[in-house]
Structures are given as C-alpha cells and as structure tokens.
Amino acid sequence: xxxxxxxxxxxxxxxxxxxxxxxxxxxxxxxxxxxxxxxxxxxxxxxxxxxxxxxxxxxxxxxxxxxxxxxxxxxxxxxxxxxxxxxxxxxxxxxxxxxxxxxxxxxxxxxxxxxxxxxxxxxxxxxxxxxxxxxxxxxxxxxxxxxxxxxxxxxxxxxxxxxxxxxxxxxxxxxxxxxxxxxxxxxxxxxxx
Numbered sequence: 001x002x003x004x005x006x007x008x009x010x011x012x013x014x015x016x017x018x019x020x021x022x023x024x025x026x027x028x029x030x031x032x033x034x035x036x037x038x039x040x041x042x043x044x045x046x047x048x049x050x051x052x053x054x055x056x057x058x059x060x061x062x063x064x065x066x067x068x069x070x071x072x073x074x075x076x077x078x079x080x081x082x083x084x085x086x087x088x089x090x091x092x093x094x095x096x097x098x099x100x101x102x103x104x105x106x107x108x109x110x111x112x113x114x115x116x117x118x119x120x121x122x123x124x125x126x127x128x129x130x131x132x133x134x135x136x137x138x139x140x141x142x143x144x145x146x147x148x149x150x151x152x153x154x155x156x157x158x159x160x161x162x163x164x165x166x167x168x169x170x171x172x173x174x175x176x177x178x179x180x181x182x183x184x185x186x187x188x189x190x191x192x193x
Contacts, residue, residue, distance in 0.1 A: 002131070002139075002140040002141055002142055002143050003141065003142040003143070004142075004143055004144075004145070005142055005143065005144040005159075005170075005172040006144075006172065007144075007146075007147075007149075007172055007173075007174040008171075008172065008173075008174070009144075009171070009172050010169055010170070010171045010172075011142060011169060011170055012164075012167060012169055013096075013132065013141065013142075013161065013167070013168045013169055013170050014096065014167045014168045015167045017134065017141060020096070020134060020141075021095065021096050021097040022093065022094070022095050022096065022097075022134075022135035022136065023093070023094050023096065023132050023133060023134065023135055023141070023161075024091050024092070024093050024094075024132070024133040024135050025091065025092045025093075025094060025108055025130060025131070025132055025133075025159075025161075026087070026088030026090075026091050026129075026130070026131045026132075026133060027044045027088060027089060027090050027091070027092075027108065027110055027128075027129070027130050027158065028087060028088050028089045028090075028127070028128065028129050028131075029042055029089055029110065029125050029126070029127060029128040029129075030125070030126050030127040030128075031124060031125055031126070032124045032125070032126055038118040038119070038120065039118075040112065040118075040120060040124070040125075041112070041113035041114070042089070042110055042111065042112055042113070042125065043063060043064060043090070043110070043111050043112075043113055043181075044063075044076065044089070044090035044091075044092065044108065044109070044110055045061065045062065045063040045076075045108075045109045045110075045111060045181065045184070046061075046062040046063070046074055046076060046092055046106060046107065046108055046109070047060060047061055047062075047106070047107040047109070047184070047188045048060040048061075048062070048069050048074055048099070048100075048103045048106055049103065049104060049105050049106070049107055049188060050102050050103065050104055051102075051104045052189075053104075053105070053187075053188065054188055054189030055188050055189050055190055056102060056103075057070075058190065060103070061185070061188075061190055062074055062075075062076050062092070063076060064076060064078065069100075069103075070100070071098060071100060072095075072098075073094065073095040073098035073099045073100070074092065074093070074094050074095075074099065074106060075092065075093045075094075076090070076091075076092050077090070077091045077092065077093065078090070088131070092108065093135060094106060094161060096161070096168050103163075104162060104163055105160045105161060105162035105163065106160060106161040106162075107157055107159075107160040107173075107188070108130055108157070108158050108159050108160060108161075109155060109156065109157050109158065109181075109184055110128060110155070110156050110158055111154065111155040111156075111180055111181040111184070112125075112154045112155070112180065115154035115180050116154070116180070120154070121150070121151065121152050121153055121154050122150035122151070122152075122153040122154065122156060122176060123150055123151040123152065123153075125150070126148065127145070128145075128146040128156070128158070129143060129144060129145045129146060129158075130143070130144050130146075130158040130159045130172075131143040131144070132161075132170055142170060144158065144159055144172035144174070146158060146174055147174075149174070149176075150176050152178055153176030153177055153178055154177065154178060154179070154180035154181075155176070155177040155179075155180045155181055155183060155184050156174065156175065156176050156177070157173045157174075157175045157177075157184070158172075158173060158174065159171060159172050159173050159174075160173055
C-alpha cells in the first residue's frame, strides 16, 4: 500500500524498503478546458543539487533536451507534449546507489512551456501528482497529490529525494514559482539566457 503524503511531509524511502536501489518517479497532470484555446505543454524537469541546494554544473539540470545527468544515474524518459491519458505523463528513473556523492538531493519540478506567451498557469492545471515506484516490482511506494492550491504559478517544485545519512528520504514540497523555469534555474544556480 502506497503512502499518501501531504504538503511538507517527509518520509523514509530506503529505510522502510530495504534493498531498494532503483526508483521511478512518475509525474502527472490534467489541464482544464478554459485554457484560451492554446495547447498546454507541461514539462517535468529535475535538478541534482549539492549541499548548498545548487547544481554543480549544467548536466545536473535534467529535462527533455538533456535527458540524464553525467553518470546516467538520473534519466528523464521523454517528453509528453499533451498530458493526455491516465497515469504518469512523464517519468524519471533514479539509481539511488549510483547518484554521485556530491548530490545531496534530487528535485522534481513541473513547468508550463511558453506559459507567459500562452497566458497559462497552474490555476488551469488539475490532478497534478508525483509518485515514487520501485523500479524492480512496479509497486507504488508513495504518492503526493498537489491539490488545487495554485493560481498564477508557472512552475512547481513537486518533491525531492534527499540523502539522510546513508538513507534516502522523500519530501513533498509543493512550492510554486511565478517566473517559471527561469526562476527555478536562477534559484538552483544555473545561468540562463
């Protein structure tokens, strides 16, 4: 039975699942119909962060155009441009045992592509979630449903895997950004534009 998390809740991942080394992080969402006629393109992105909550280099920012980190321990499996259908819209695989030692946490985000141009925000997104599965068995270990707490935000940090001693934990973050992917990149130490 998967653990259902609330915003701000933290839970053991490897301690309560002995032998767990590889996980799949699934992210999903639906878009509402009052979208102004433009297609929605939501994207999952991942930041591998050091102890100062910054990326070490550009390869620590994982998204559809850079689908894996330097050693291949974190892999984005591909861009879903429509968000149609049930289940995960995008997935990221994480080999916990192979994540570089200088990576203290792995932050999972959802952004709206061209949100300002298309006049779109997370107030028009529903049923957003993040879930963590055991890659070997496919069993869902935990799930965080974001709810309808957003309005003007164009990016959301949904959750993060983080080291706690020799173990990995998961935190349900649910933190929104009004300045989209550029705001996330800035906060996580990436120079863009």
